[in-house]
Amino acid sequence: xxxxxxxxxxxxxxxxxxxxxxxxxxxxxxxxxxxxxxxxxxxxxxxxxxxxxxxxxxxxxxxxxxxxxxxxxxxxxxxxxxxxxxxxxxxxxxxxxxxxxxxxxxxxxxxxxxxxxxxxxxxxxxxxxxxxxxxxxxxxxxxxxxxxxxxxxxxxxxxxxxxxxxxxxxxxxxxxxxxxxxxxxxxxxxxxxxxxxxxxxxxxxxxxxxxxxxxxxxxxxxxxxxxxxxxxxxxxxxxxxxxxxxxxxxxxxxxxxxxxxxxxxxxxxxxxxxxxxxxxxxxxxxxxxxxxxxxxxxx
Amino acid sequence: xxxxxxxxxxxxxxxxxxxxxxxxxxxxxxxxxxxxxxxxxxxxxxxxxxxxxxxxxxxxxxxxxxxxxxxxxxxxxxxxxxxxxxxxxxxxxxxxxxxxxxxxxxxxxxxxxxxxxxxxxxxxxxxxxxxxxxxxxxxxxxxxxxxxxxxxxxxxxxxxxxxxxxxxxxxxxxxxxxxxxxxxxxxxxxxxxxxxxxxxxxxxxxxxxxxxxxxxxxxxxxxxxxxxxxxxxxxxxxxxxxxxxxxxxxxxxxxxxxxxxxxxxxxxxxxxxxxxxxxxxxxxxxxxxxxxxxxxxxxxxxxxxxxxxxxxxxxxxxxxxxxxxxxxxxxxxxxx
Numbered sequence: 001x002x003x004x005x006x007x008x009x010x011x012x013x014x015x016x017x018x019x020x021x022x023x024x025x026x027x028x029x030x031x032x033x034x035x036x037x038x039x040x041x042x043x044x045x046x047x048x049x050x051x052x053x054x055x056x057x058x059x060x061x062x063x064x065x066x067x068x069x070x071x072x073x074x075x076x077x078x079x080x081x082x083x084x085x086x087x088x089x090x091x092x093x094x095x096x097x098x099x100x101x102x103x104x105x106x107x108x109x110x111x112x113x114x115x116x117x118x119x120x121x122x123x124x125x126x127x128x129x130x131x132x133x134x135x136x137x138x139x140x141x142x143x144x145x146x147x148x149x150x151x152x153x154x155x156x157x158x159x160x161x162x163x164x165x166x167x168x169x170x171x172x173x174x175x176x177x178x179x180x181x182x183x184x185x186x187x188x189x190x191x192x193x194x195x196x197x198x199x200x201x202x203x204x205x206x207x208x209x210x211x212x213x214x215x216x217x218x219x220x221x222x223x224x225x226x227x228x229x230x231x232x233x234x235x236x237x238x239x240x241x242x243x244x245x246x247x248x249x250x251x252x253x254x255x256x257x258x259x260x261x262x263x264x265x266x267x268x269x270x271x272x273x274x275x276x277x278x279x280x281x282x283x284x285x286x287x288x289x290x291x292x293x294x295x296x297x298x299x
Numbered sequence: 300x301x302x303x304x305x306x307x308x309x310x311x312x313x314x315x316x317x318x319x320x321x322x323x324x325x326x327x328x329x330x331x332x333x334x335x336x337x338x339x340x341x342x343x344x345x346x347x348x349x350x351x352x353x354x355x356x357x358x359x360x361x362x363x364x365x366x367x368x369x370x371x372x373x374x375x376x377x378x379x380x381x382x383x384x385x386x387x388x389x390x391x392x393x394x395x396x397x398x399x400x401x402x403x404x405x406x407x408x409x410x411x412x413x414x415x416x417x418x419x420x421x422x423x424x425x426x427x428x429x430x431x432x433x434x435x436x437x438x439x440x441x442x443x444x445x446x447x448x449x450x451x452x453x454x455x456x457x458x459x460x461x462x463x464x465x466x467x468x469x470x471x472x473x474x475x476x477x478x479x480x481x482x483x484x485x486x487x488x489x490x491x492x493x494x495x496x497x498x499x500x501x502x503x504x505x506x507x508x509x510x511x512x513x514x515x516x517x518x519x520x521x522x523x524x525x526x527x528x529x530x531x532x533x534x535x536x537x538x539x540x541x542x543x544x545x546x547x548x549x550x551x552x553x554x555x556x557x558x559x560x561x562x563x564x565x566x567x568x569x570x571x572x573x574x575x576x577x578x579x580x581x582x583x584x585x586x587x588x589x590x591x592x593x594x595x596x597x598x599x600x601x602x603x604x605x606x607x608x609x610x611x612x613x614x615x616x617x618x619x620x621x622x623x624x625x626x627x628x629x630x631x632x633x634x635x
Contacts, residue, residue: 069374071611071612262543262544263544
């Protein structure tokens with residue numbers, strides 16, 4: 001009996017050690033796999049950046065930023081597109097923020113939980129996945145034609161606002177939902193109304209998340225071309241918008257047009273435009289990070 | 300406290316937009332007193348004197364949209380025109396030939412660029428909407444059939460052979476075209492179905508048959524260039540400018556339409572011997588827009604320099620008589 005027992009424990013320890021080395025091997029294998037995955041995406045990013053920078057840096061200059069597009073690559077600049085993008089954002093940002101956060105607050109704080117709100121919720125999530133061209137068609141029919149806003153900054157900005165609205169609603173809802181229930185309950189216990197609680201407790205706690213979501217959504221809007229081409233934003237624009245009814249162009253459209261030209265010089269001009277667009281996006285994302293950190297510390 | 304700041308920021312942003320909107324409104328109103336809002340209005344009565352500030356200085360807006368093929372020429376024309384008349388705004392959009400006509404039919408544009416003649420149904424819709432127009436050829440584009448530098452067997456192609464290659468269900472390998480050619484599958488690259496280039500190709504080569512299902516379509520001609528470059532068995536067609544810019548890596552295929560193989564060059568495209576693939580590209584002008592002095596002036600200017608600009612951006616100018624014919628058409632449409 002004793003002998004038998006000994007052999008069994010022996011076998012068991014052997015099995016155990018074999019198991020450990022096997023698991024460690026697996027661990028190493030998967031670690032390697034994940035490092036490779038990360039490395040690969042980093043590599044792609046680096047290749048992209050290096051290519052864009054080596055191609056475009058030669059065209060970057062103050063002149064490039066302050067001249068209008070031209071048929072001659074050496075004279076072509078991104079001025080009207082750059083300013084056009086800023087104008088469009090000035091329309092998109094406030095509209096999308098007010099509508100998006102408003103919807104999120106209603107859905108999270110006020111709306112009764114019933115089939116109707118479920119339906120709204122489902123639609124919003126679905127809308128987030130609708131291709132941007134469809135929003136362009138919507139913008140063309142409603143803003144450009146029905147409301148006869150023409151091919152204006154206003155029509156473009158509103159279309160973009162609609163496009164990013166679902167993203168903002170979902171992100172804001174997420175942020176509002178993550179506010180601890182105890183905070184709200186404490187506020188209600190003090191006799192505060194729903195609005196007082198929302199304004200003084202929920203929003204301050206949720207604002208970093210909401211703003212981050214907003215800025216990231218705006219970054220998406222900055223890079224979109226399809227909906228604006230649908231509503232007929234222009235490609236060659238040699239003037240700046242004066243008001244929100246002006247015609248305009250934006251950077252992605254201008255860049256797209258340059259890349260589709262046969263002359264390789266224009267491809268370099270496009271690369272310079274991409275650098276400007278990347279810098280703009282980086283600045284916006286940094287602002288998002290900065291806001292998040294700043295407000296989180298104050299809580 | 301921090302929340303207050305955020306609200307203030309938002310309020311400020313909202314205020315700025317509203318202010319811009321109001322400011323804009325006033326501006327357009329005051330502008331409307333001096334210059335007509337030509338964009339969509341056909342009603343140009345009495346706007347003639349208002350539109351010009353005397354001294355031959357015109358102002359106003361011209362709505363131009365349409366084909367991406369014609370775009371470089373119109374961009375060049377607008378760029379030059381801005382030097383002449385800095386107060387006239389002539390931005391150019393790119394919605395494609397078909398997309399441009401859609402806007403033209405809706406009455407939203409003054410000039411509609413197209414890399415193909417207007418289609419019957421488009422012309423009918425324009426008539427229904429009471430929009431009269433004139434067609435002005437601006438330049439020639441020689442559709443170029445190309446293969447890779449590495450392709451050493453294709454010396455020329457006849458129109459029938461092109462049909463065999465491109466019509467769906469005909470040839471599969473190069474040896475199906477000519478026996479001495481390699482038994483390798485043909486890789487086809489074609490401009491996208493929305494482009495006027497595709498439409499023209501369908502009409503002239505495919506004769507409205509379906510294009511081969513193996514063909515890869517792309518709206519970006521540079522994609523086609525890259526596709527052909529890499530493979531000795533590939534073939535593509537696109538505008539002459541894309542060939543001209545990539546001569547080191549592409550081989551042009553001369554086309555034989557019964558009178559011997561002809562290569563597209565400035566000369567053969569201009570004098571019409573490169574046939575049937577040299578196609579005119581157009582702009583269509585709304586007749587009622589010509590009543591506005593700045594549109595009329597722009598169109599005259601365009602007709603004058605279109606040939607020169609076409610050459611500069613990679614197209615071929617038309618014979619001089621064609622531009623003279625255009626000038627007569629414009630004058631007639633303007634009621635002179």
